[in-house]
């Protein structure tokens with residue numbers, strides 16, 4: 001009992017210390033987006049290359065989510081994440097466009 005209270009206090013303080021943006025679903029990131037966005041396959045803006053993402057972010061988050069869902073040039077529809085929700089796409093995009 002005491003132990004579980006201590007664990008939830010520790011968890012709560014961890015959540016307060018978390019970065020300002022929501023942590024994306026890293027399983028989905030690694031399974032899908034990372035395949036192209038880590039190395040910049042076929043002109044994909046590289047993850048954490050803030051300058052490369054700046055022009056993309058200027059389109060607005062809704063437009064970017066739509067690009068992923070519909071596909072864009074070498075990026076296949078859904079970005080290979082068929083089970084990603086709109087919210088997860090937003091978190092993944094925020095993650096990739098932010099400095100590490």
Ligand code: HEC
Pocket residue numbers: 029032033034035036037041042043044045056059063064065067068072073074075076078079080081084089092093
């Ligand atoms: C098969 C390779 C591939 C995968 C997998 C992939 N992408 Fe991409 N992505 C690209 C390429 C290539 C571009 C650049 C397209 C262009 O502008 O010609 C791109 C561009 C983008 C853009 C910018 C779109 C715009 O309108 O400028 C976003 C946002 C994006 N990807 C998000 C994601 C997310 C989120 C995932 C994972 C769910 C993902 N991508 C998975 C290849 C990929």
